[in-house]
Amino acid sequence: MISYGIDIGTTTLRAIAVNIHINSLGERSFQVIGKPLCIFTPYTKERDLDEERITEELEAWITQEKIPTPDIGTLLFTGEAQRAQNATTFGQFLSSRWQGLLSAQLNPEMESRIAALGSGARELSQKHLGKPIIHIDIGGGTSNFALLENGEILDTACLDIGCRKWIFNDNAISYLTHQGKYIASLAEGKQPEQLAKVAVDLLIAYCQGKTDRLGSLEVVPWKSQKRRGEFPILSISGGVAECEGEETTARFGDIGPYVYRELKRRDAHIVFSREQGKATALGVSTFGFHFSGKSIHCDRDFPAQLRNVRLLSETEIRESAALPEVFALTASIQTTTAEEIEAYAIKMRQRIPAGKWVLFLFQGNIAKSFGYYFSKKSGERAKILALDEVRLETRSTNLQTMDMTYAKDTDRYLVVLKSLHLF
Amino acid sequence: MLVSSKNNFIEGLKQTTTARIGIGRAGFRYTTNAQLKFKEDLACARDSVRRDVPENLIQELDLLSLASRAKDRKTYLMSTSEGRFLNEESVARLSSQENSGIDVQIITSDGLSSEAFERNVPQILPILLERLKSEGLRVGPALFVRRARVALMDHVGEILKPKASIILLGERPGLGISDSLSGYFEYAPCFTRVESDRNVLSNIHGKGIPPTEAALMLAEALIKILSLKKSGMTVRFDFA
Numbered sequence: 001m002i003s004y005g006i007d008i009g010t011t012t013l014r015a016i017a018v019n020i021h022i023n024s025l026g027e028r029s030f031q032v033i034g035k036p037l038c039i040f041t042p043y044t045k046e047r048d049l050d051e052e053r054i055t056e057e058l059e060a061w062i063t064q065e066k067i068p069t070p071d072i073g074t075l076l077f078t079g080e081a082q083r084a085q086n087a088t089t090f091g092q093f094l095s096s097r098w099q100g101l102l103s104a105q106l107n108p109e110m111e112s113r114i115a116a117l118g119s120g121a122r123e124l125s126q127k128h129l130g131k132p133i134i135h136i137d138i139g140g141g142t143s144n145f146a147l148l149e150n151g152e153i154l155d156t157a158c159l160d161i162g163c164r165k166w167i168f169n170d171n172a173i174s175y176l177t178h179q180g181k182y183i184a185s186l187a188e189g190k191q192p193e194q195l196a197k198v199a200v201d202l203l204i205a206y207c208q209g210k211t212d213r214l215g216s217l218e219v220v221p222w223k224s225q226k227r228r229g230e231f232p233i234l235s236i237s238g239g240v241a242e243c244e245g246e247e248t249t250a251r252f253g254d255i256g257p258y259v260y261r262e263l264k265r266r267d268a269h270i271v272f273s274r275e276q277g278k279a280t281a282l283g284v285s286t287f288g289f290h291f292s293g294k295s296i297h298c299d300r301d302f303p304a305q306l307r308n309v310r311l312l313s314e315t316e317i318r319e320s321a322a323l324p325e326v327f328a329l330t331a332s333i334q335t336t337t338a339e340e341i342e343a344y345a346i347k348m349r350q351r352i353p354a355g356k357w358v359l360f361l362f363q364g365n366i367a368k369s370f371g372y373y374f375s376k377k378s379g380e381r382a383k384i385l386a387l388d389e390v391r392l393e394t395r396s397t398n399l400q401t402m403d404m405t406y407a408k409d410t411d412r413y414l415v416v417l418k419s420l421h422l423f
Numbered sequence: 424m425l426v427s428s429k430n431n432f433i434e435g436l437k438q439t440t441t442a443r444i445g446i447g448r449a450g451f452r453y454t455t456n457a458q459l460k461f462k463e464d465l466a467c468a469r470d471s472v473r474r475d476v477p478e479n480l481i482q483e484l485d486l487l488s489l490a491s492r493a494k495d496r497k498t499y500l501m502s503t504s505e506g507r508f509l510n511e512e513s514v515a516r517l518s519s520q521e522n523s524g525i526d527v528q529i530i531t532s533d534g535l536s537s538e539a540f541e542r543n544v545p546q547i548l549p550i551l552l553e554r555l556k557s558e559g560l561r562v563g564p565a566l567f568v569r570r571a572r573v574a575l576m577d578h579v580g581e582i583l584k585p586k587a588s589i590i591l592l593g594e595r596p597g598l599g600i601s602d603s604l605s606g607y608f609e610y611a612p613c614f615t616r617v618e619s620d621r622n623v624l625s626n627i628h629g630k631g632i633p634p635t636e637a638a639l640m641l642a643e644a645l646i647k648i649l650s651l652k653k654s655g656m657t658v659r660f661d662f663a
Contacts, residue, residue: 295636336633338546365632368639372550 002033004073004101006058006094008049010080011140011164011239011254013041015058017067034065041081049084051093058094075103078111079162080141095308103308108144108158108220112137116146116153119237119273126151132232134207138240138259140164141177142219143203147232158220159206161199163240164254168192182215196258204266207232236263237273296413297371297386302357304406309359311402317351328359328402333366341366345373354380359404361415362388387413441599441630461598468596471536472500475569480541484548486531486567487520489513491575499570506572509579513568517582525563527555527645528585528612532571536593539604543627544591546634547604547641551589554642560649573607573621580612587649588612589641594625603628606641610654620655622648 006015016036021029039057042050061067075094077087084090091103106114115137116122125133125148137144141162147155165180166173173190175181183202187194202213211218243260263270311328333344352358360370367388374384385404405414437445446457453461473496481488490513491506493499499506509517529551533540548565555562563583568575576590589608596603605625609616622644627637648654 295640297639336629336636338550338633338635341635365636367636369550369633369635372554372635372639 001071002068002073004067004070004075004098006073006075006101007078008041008054008076008081009078009139010142010162011041012038013054013057014038015061017062017065017070020072033067034061037061043084047084048086049081049090051086051090054090055094055097070098070101073098073101075101076106076114077104078106079139082106092308108142109156111142112144112146112156112158113153115144115237116148116156116235119235119241121146121148121235121237121273122151122153124233124235124271125149128233133235134232135235135237136203136207138163138203138236138238138256140239140254143238145206145222147222155223156220157206157218157222159203159214160217160219161202163199163256163259166192166195166255179217182217186213192255192258193262196255196262199255199259200262200266204234204268207234233269233271234263235271235273241272295365295367295388297368297374297384298413299371299375299383299385302383302385304408306359306402306404309402309404323352323356325355326357326359328361328404331360331362331370333362333370334364336364336366338369341369342373345370345376349374349377349381352382354382356382358382358384359402360384360386362386364388385413387415441597443598464598464601467538467601468598471538471593471596471601472496474537476533476537476540476567480545481567484545484567485565487516487564488567488569489516490569491571493570496570503572506570507574507578509568509575509582514582517566517579520564520583522563522583524561525583525585526560526587526649528563528576528579528583528588529565530568530571530576530579530588530590531566532568532575532590532592534571534592534605535595536601536603538596538602539593539628540591542602542629543604543634543637547591547606547627547638550635550638551642554639555645558642558646560646574616576607576609577612577614577616580609580616581614586611587645587654589645600628600630603631604634604637606637608641608645608648608654610648610652622654622658622660624660 001020003018003020004015005018007013014036017033019031019033021031037057042053042057044050075091077084077091081087095101095103104110112135116135119135119137121133121135125131129150131149133148135146135148139162141160141164143159143161145157145159146153160177160179161183165177165183166175173184175184183198184190184195186202187198202217205211205213209222211221239254240256240259240263243257260272306326306328309326309328310324311330312323313330314332317323317329331344333341335341335344348360360367362370365388367386371384371386374386375381402415407414433445443457443461447454449455452458475496478488490510491499492508492510493502493505494510529548531540531544531548552562552565563585566579568579571590571592573590573592576588580588587608587610589606591604591606594603594605603625604627605623606627607621607623609621624632624637624641624644626632627634632640644660647660648658651658
């Protein structure tokens with residue numbers, strides 16, 4: 001299988017193509033195709049992603065490196081890029097351009113997990129059994145933390161500290177973000193090395209559980225305080241980890257090289273990972289299952305094809321103030337008694353606003369009954385397609401999307417689940 | 424590690440079926456638990472076959488109560504052809520019913536398991552009726568025929584002349600499931616019909632196809648054979 005890993009971050013856009021071999025025992029091996037791509041993430045003046053340039057760059061890379069069309073792959077928007085207004089629509093465009101690509105805007109927790117797994121921090125943790133390891137992925141806009149022990153990720157966090165929050169021109173500094181200005185206010189001066197010192201101080205203090213100087217820099221806090229009083233082993237990835245030999249800000253225009261040198265100066269056990277681009281592609285991939293529901297309920301005008309529909313859980317339905325227009329829902333109900341199915345259908349009908357389009361996935365054989373009760377009462381309601389006998393056997397995280405196609409000749413609905421799969 | 428995952432796999436498989444697999448042994452014999460479970464299931468199966476559906480349930484479901492020519496349970500079991508025809512009294516009763524322009528005739532029966540009827544028909548019938556009526560179909564008086572076989576739908580067909588007919592009747596109990604129901608359906612039922620003219624949805628019970636789901640599947644299947652004007656082997660149903 002050919003897999004693309006495209007990571008559009010605050011500062012850099014990285015892309016890699018790998019040939020994944022999976023043998024009958026489930027063992028995987030990877031072979032990188034051509035040279036990975038690494039460019040500055042192009043933005044428009046309005047700080048939107050420059051769709052035209054990104055597409056051109058990717059197409060040029062594919063042609064130049066003679067990379068085949070992908071079977072699977074991941075398109076990740078991370079850091080500031082995921083906050084760009086056009087990230088969702090652009091992701092949808094790219095995943096329709098290269099079918100099989102899963103487009104995902106990572107939340108900080110996912111970003112932390114993927115960075116930790118992809119950079120080799122898990123293996124490092126397995127080597128140092130019983131010792132806490134904190135992995136920090138220092139990017140252009142944010143720093144993502146993951147606490148590991150014995151190869152397991154125990155906790156994650158995220159700070160709004162990155163290397164590209166300032167622009168330096170002939171010793172003059174301009175601030176790209178409010179957070180950059182705040183960090184600068186803590187520094188002794190406005191030189192890159194002084195900013196880097198503060199940034200590293202804040203990062204290391206945060207590893208030790210100290211938050212007093214953070215202000216509003218804490219995007220996602222640690223969930224627990226377990227063992228962060230002692231100083232752990234640090235594992236670093238992101239652009240900073242690749243700054244060895246970079247003397248000034250000249251090449252990248254950010255403080256990455258200074259942060260790298262500052263970290264090196266600290267009296268701590270720090271390991272740098274320099275294969276983030278490759279690690280991202282190998283650490284994350286799509287995972288597809290094809291299903292056809294055994295029993296189906298379909299509202300008359302439900303679309304025959306859906307692409308990249310978000311897969312939500314019941315908890316997300318309960319907690320989300322604004323649900324997407326179209327989404328899929330993995331239903332937890334297992335019962336086959338009419339009363340319980342009816343009660344569940346009524347609950348769902350009340351919970352999901354009219355005008356939405358929902359693809360319900362049931363594990364048991366109840367799709368028709370559910371559809372019957374859902375549509376029994378007249379009045380405005382969401383339009384639904386219910387499929388059953390769908391088993392989502394995946395070890396992946398909760399970030400999933402799916403495609404659905406109605407195959408008219410066989411009268412079947414084909415469903416492809418696409419999820420981030422952490423190897 | 425390998426042994427453990429193999430055991431987990433077998434345990435997982437066992438959860439998916441009521442069949443007697445991996446029940447173990449004690450020396451040359453079954454374990455006491457397996458032996459007791461066998462006796463319990465056999466008793467359930469015998470009860471299902473021998474017991475009659477209570478009359479008050481038939482009234483509750485508003486079914487017209489009829490009977491086949493098999494005058495008792497023993498005759499029904501020993502002489503299968505007797506279950507294929509209505510007795511004289513039932514023929515007279517049915518003939519007095521309004522029979523013009525019936526699209527679908529619903530017949531229910533205890534068949535070989537009264538438990539299957541009691542557990543499933545009360546759930547299936549209202550949904551099946553409602554779904555058929557929502558399509559504008561005229562449904563004949565719902566019948567309950569004691570001790571019926573599948574082909575009894577042809578005898579009813581000769582009297583009421585419906586466009587299609589369905590019979591819901593209890594299946595022969597196994598040692599794991601004693602409440603399984605089947606729904607046989609046929610286009611233009613009459614005495615010239617043969618087995619291959621019928622279709623069936625079987626295994627309707629709590630651990631198989633849930634009754635509410637089966638009701639909707641059967642309704643859609645009946646709508647299909649009415650639109651195709653044929654049933655049997657030439658019509659394919661994947662019940663999907």
